[in-house]
Amino acid sequence: MFKKFCQYSHQTRTVRQRRASWRSRSPLWGGGKPISISLSPNTQKDDVFLALRTILQLWNWKSFNVVPRNVPRGSAINAEGTLKSTLNYAEQLEENFKQYLGVKYAFAFNSGRSALMAILSVLEISKDEEILIQAFTCNAVPNPIIWQGARPVYVDIDETLNIDPDDLEKKITPKSRAIILQHTFGVLAQIEKILTLAECYNLKIIEDCAHSLGAEYGFRAKRENHPALSPPSERAGSSTFQPRYASGKAGTFGDVAFFSFGRDKVISCVYGGMVATNNPDLAKRLKEFQEKCGSPSNFWTLQQLLHPIIFAVALPTYYFFNFGKFLIWFCQKIKLLSKAVTKKEKKGENPDYFPQKMSNALAILALNQLKKLNKFNEHRRKIAEFYENNLRENFSVVSRPVSRSFAVSWKYPIFMANPKEIRKRAKKEHIILDDGWWGSPVVPPDTDLEKMKYKRGDCPKAEKIAKTILNLPTHINISIYDAQKIINSLKTENEN
Numbered sequence: 001m002f003k004k005f006c007q008y009s010h011q012t013r014t015v016r017q018r019r020a021s022w023r024s025r026s027p028l029w030g031g032g033k034p035i036s037i038s039l040s041p042n043t044q045k046d047d048v049f050l051a052l053r054t055i056l057q058l059w060n061w062k063s064f065n066v067v068p069r070n071v072p073r074g075s076a077i078n079a080e081g082t083l084k085s086t087l088n089y090a091e092q093l094e095e096n097f098k099q100y101l102g103v104k105y106a107f108a109f110n111s112g113r114s115a116l117m118a119i120l121s122v123l124e125i126s127k128d129e130e131i132l133i134q135a136f137t138c139n140a141v142p143n144p145i146i147w148q149g150a151r152p153v154y155v156d157i158d159e160t161l162n163i164d165p166d167d168l169e170k171k172i173t174p175k176s177r178a179i180i181l182q183h184t185f186g187v188l189a190q191i192e193k194i195l196t197l198a199e200c201y202n203l204k205i206i207e208d209c210a211h212s213l214g215a216e217y218g219f220r221a222k223r224e225n226h227p228a229l230s231p232p233s234e235r236a237g238s239s240t241f242q243p244r245y246a247s248g249k250a251g252t253f254g255d256v257a258f259f260s261f262g263r264d265k266v267i268s269c270v271y272g273g274m275v276a277t278n279n280p281d282l283a284k285r286l287k288e289f290q291e292k293c294g295s296p297s298n299f300w301t302l303q304q305l306l307h308p309i310i311f312a313v314a315l316p317t318y319y320f321f322n323f324g325k326f327l328i329w330f331c332q333k334i335k336l337l338s339k340a341v342t343k344k345e346k347k348g349e350n351p352d353y354f355p356q357k358m359s360n361a362l363a364i365l366a367l368n369q370l371k372k373l374n375k376f377n378e379h380r381r382k383i384a385e386f387y388e389n390n391l392r393e394n395f396s397v398v399s400r401p402v403s404r405s406f407a408v409s410w411k412y413p414i415f416m417a418n419p420k421e422i423r424k425r426a427k428k429e430h431i432i433l434d435d436g437w438w439g440s441p442v443v444p445p446d447t448d449l450e451k452m453k454y455k456r457g458d459c460p461k462a463e464k465i466a467k468t469i470l471n472l473p474t475h476i477n478i479s480i481y482d483a484q485k486i487i488n489s490l491k492t493e494n495e496n
Helices: 002-025 045-056 089-101 110-121 142-145 165-170 191-201 234-235 279-292 298-314 323-333 360-371 373-391 419-428 460-468 480-495
Strands: 075-077 083-085 103-108 130-134 151-155 176-182 204-208 217-222 244-250 255-258 274-276 411-415 470-474
Touching: 045 234, 045 298, 045 360, 089 103, 089 165, 089 360, 103 110, 103 279, 110 142, 110 204, 110 255, 110 279, 130 142, 142 151, 176 191, 191 204, 274 279, 279 360, 298 323, 298 360, 360 373, 373 411, 373 480, 419 470, 419 480, 460 470, 470 480
Parallel strands: 130 151, 130 176, 176 204, 204 255
Antiparallel strands: 075 083, 103 274, 217 244, 255 274, 411 470
16 A cells, blocks of 8 residues: 555656646746746745735834833833833844844844945044945945945955955055945955954944855954054054954954845845944944934835735746736836835935835844844855855856855855856746846946946956856755756856
8 A cells, every 4th residue: 555655656746747847848837936046035935924914914014112211122011010022123123133143232224225324424434535345346335435425445356256455455545434344245354354454554344244144253363474564653553553353253343334134135124234333332323323214104115015925926927928027027117116226326326215214014024034044044055065066167166265264155156258148048048147246346237337436447356257257046945956957057058
């Protein structure tokens, strides 16, 4: 009896496999769900149902504090004088984030851009002062600097796609105030050298952890073997040098850090951001800034809550008579779906919803994703290792971090002569590899570089990387089977 059941199960699986294979070849079905790098990559079933439930629970949309000062956070007093849970999910997100990161202060905003705007404001960055940032970055970094009235100074990158310490030192001037330290694609920058430079030149370090939530590093910052930094009295106006000793997660090494919970980031609530610091003076000013910010509109909040729901329908039907494609386009057209980067931002203009507080409704989604962070990052690491083992012999890959680091592997970049053509050909096989991180030293590729204050030729390494990079997906919805399909497609193209 058991043997017959096993034979029946095997026959059933075979039939299903044949049907799936027929669908993938059929022009009617078109292959169903695409393999994609950036189409709602972190969304799982529980996120979809949570978004739907949150839409129906309108009373949870607005942030409000019902916690008396003498009662611990996370609790409130009801009419009978007993404790009950607070409805301020944004504050709960801040508490959970502080505990995870191991910092004293955290402040939630409606985006990573708003978080950076808050930092620049409380650091009192004034007009014409310079902020050093790396090329090969998103326009969400230089834009807040420009909106503040300051000037972004672009620094070239090293083999890890992070800021190059040697070029950084060359571009420091008396007007320099801070360094934005981006950990590109979850691979940590050369923290030791950059902290040493910041110490000697008396610069603030703002960590950009939009790609690197959960990445870790351990080191002892040293001044030895860096003759360009002596004597310190000539550099920082001090006769002593205090090296920084540290180890921990990305976001804990600088003076202050910001994170993004955008739709394709390490964790996602579609739009969201966080500032983290251990500096009590900065924390006080950040709290004042946050309290002055308005809250997102109900319609804007609805747009973000609809995102995982609409994509849950659109992705499985993406190639079914192109219904999913049309659904995404139509919802964007009638503004039921927001875009990750607006046309205004690509031109250096500020949309009217930055900066704002974190939406209470979106904080609910972020709390759920934060619970899954370790699982997400472990999955990314396994997929990245799979790519590494299968592609290193055939393609140029990014330098991996030193042994003291744990990289998040938010994306897995490889380099080739014709990545644009590869993206087009892969799309015909229902593999969508266009994530916007290509073609320009300030992405997306249609960003107006003049508005970003970038001059062609300033960062030749970054410009070359932008022309040759192809990013592969590592997110939770990419299986080993999907990764193998991507590898097979790349190797076929490489042979041709």
